Amino acid sequence: MEMTWLGKQSEALLDETPALDVEGAFRSSKTTICLWKEFNALQHQPGIHTMLCRWTEDATQGILKPIWRRLLADAGVAYDWHGDEQYDEFENGSWAYIRGLKAQDQAGRYSKFRGLTLGRAYIDQAEEVPRDVYSEVKARLSQSGYRHQIVISPNAVDEDHWIAREFPDTNTREHHRGLSLSVYDNAHNLSEGAIRNLLETYPPGHAKHRSAVLGLRGLNIIGDPVYGPLEPTQPETAAFQRTRHERPLACDPDQTLYEAIDYGKHHPCVVWAQYTPFGELHVLGGILGQHLFLEDFVPILLHYRTEWFGNRVAVSTCCDPAGSHANSQGLQQNGVTVLRNLGIPVTYREDSNSPAVRLAMIERLASYMRRRSARGEAFAVDNKRWLRISPQQVVPMRFLADGFEAGYVWDAHLISVGSKQMRRPKKDGLYEHGQNCLEYLEHNYGPGLMPAKGTPTSRRGRDWDPYDDLVRLGQRRGGLRRSGY
Numbered sequence: 001m002e003m004t005w006l007g008k009q010s011e012a013l014l015d016e017t018p019a020l021d022v023e024g025a026f027r028s029s030k031t032t033i034c035l036w037k038e039f040n041a042l043q044h045q046p047g048i049h050t051m052l053c054r055w056t057e058d059a060t061q062g063i064l065k066p067i068w069r070r071l072l073a074d075a076g077v078a079y080d081w082h083g084d085e086q087y088d089e090f091e092n093g094s095w096a097y098i099r100g101l102k103a104q105d106q107a108g109r110y111s112k113f114r115g116l117t118l119g120r121a122y123i124d125q126a127e128e129v130p131r132d133v134y135s136e137v138k139a140r141l142s143q144s145g146y147r148h149q150i151v152i153s154p155n156a157v158d159e160d161h162w163i164a165r166e167f168p169d170t171n172t173r174e175h176h177r178g179l180s181l182s183v184y185d186n187a188h189n190l191s192e193g194a195i196r197n198l199l200e201t202y203p204p205g206h207a208k209h210r211s212a213v214l215g216l217r218g219l220n221i222i223g224d225p226v227y228g229p230l231e232p233t234q235p236e237t238a239a240f241q242r243t244r245h246e247r248p249l250a251c252d253p254d255q256t257l258y259e260a261i262d263y264g265k266h267h268p269c270v271v272w273a274q275y276t277p278f279g280e281l282h283v284l285g286g287i288l289g290q291h292l293f294l295e296d297f298v299p300i301l302l303h304y305r306t307e308w309f310g311n312r313v314a315v316s317t318c319c320d321p322a323g324s325h326a327n328s329q330g331l332q333q334n335g336v337t338v339l340r341n342l343g344i345p346v347t348y349r350e351d352s353n354s355p356a357v358r359l360a361m362i363e364r365l366a367s368y369m370r371r372r373s374a375r376g377e378a379f380a381v382d383n384k385r386w387l388r389i390s391p392q393q394v395v396p397m398r399f400l401a402d403g404f405e406a407g408y409v410w411d412a413h414l415i416s417v418g419s420k421q422m423r424r425p426k427k428d429g430l431y432e433h434g435q436n437c438l439e440y441l442e443h444n445y446g447p448g449l450m451p452a453k454g455t456p457t458s459r460r461g462r463d464w465d466p467y468d469d470l471v472r473l474g475q476r477r478g479g480l481r482r483s484g485y
Helices: 007-014 030-044 057-075 131-139 162-166 183-189 192-201 294-309 335-341 355-369 399-407 431-445 466-473
Strands: 019-024 049-053 079-082 087-090 095-098 120-124 149-153 176-181 257-262 269-275 281-289 315-319 379-381 386-389 394-396 415-417 420-422
Touching: 007 030, 007 176, 007 183, 019 030, 019 162, 030 049, 030 057, 030 120, 030 149, 049 057, 057 095, 120 131, 131 149, 131 162, 183 192, 257 294, 257 431, 269 294, 269 431, 281 294, 281 399, 281 431, 294 335, 315 335, 315 431, 355 379, 355 415, 355 420, 355 431, 379 399, 386 399, 399 431
Parallel strands: 019 149, 019 176, 049 095, 049 120, 120 149, 257 315, 281 379, 281 386
Antiparallel strands: 079 087, 087 095, 257 269, 269 281, 386 394, 415 420
């Protein structure tokens, strides 16, 4: 059988780096390349042992193993399957174990592969595998007399995934190499229709175009976007429309600059916005910290606030109320104390993280997105002032718009509040932080500011109920009733 490999596909096939990450877009031929890589090693290094695996046994036996079997059939190579020990044995004495990595119970977390002596290993869809399990598999590579290599083939991961830290984009880590494949790297094996369908689903400008089409690291979240369309086939029904709402914005020095800070468990975040006299909400920029303590993040925040907006504008700051209590930053002080000691006079509302309040803020922000003012769209997001900053690098990342479009999604599970079932956004550890900041801004400073608990709102003087605000404002998904969605 004759195979043709082009460009990065050929690089991946021939690369002998001890730890290799073949990462990329949908339909970029990652799995096929890596299986042929293992096949070649088994044929050229008689007696070597490898393991072909995915996270679950079902995925390994139902998806990966059939592809491997077709490959062996195409190559015309005979093998003996040893079902009890789950490995293929070849005529030259090489073995290929085929088994899932996930154990049935936590006590035997590594039991599926401990005891094996391997020269190689291949993990398909490695983004599903926990880092500690990957490390344990890597430690199995101890077969004497052979070149050792572990190969993984994840879909393009986000920048905070353990794979991104194990295989940095810069390829500066010794004995590690990452290769990214786009769908265009496999165009010679795909029909025009396959590429066209992928581009129609994730066109240029879509938050997932980088990862799904170009194979670059970025958004890779699964779920229904909070501000997305009612149905995937009806993109025009989405509250947030990138082409309408994302554009260059200028800070008005005569208006207050509102600032919101979320602590984020080593992912602190800040978002800046202004409310205009025309009833508009302009979101002017933001910074997402990555692996930073709050004390390290504040000087960065102050630097970019001054650089982007100058010193003339009045600033008002609110924050996550969780920082006024238990601290999650590894600091003896709580978050509010840290901010105030570093020169930021923050305020907060105790109920900001309440599920009902959060849902009400989502509805109010969606209402901005659906309105027009005397000057145009009532909602706008700047398209440049967005950064992700870690101790190693400063990277442009439009995380708020990406979250609106696809990253901030509904949790699959409802939450019960006062015997009422409610939806809540998913805690993804990345895109939620910018969204929470914007929700704090609206809750603290929005023109439709909710009265505080205990404020009379009717002749009977009863307390305000967040559901009243939801009923009044929530019309986007078929309307809200007292019983919830």
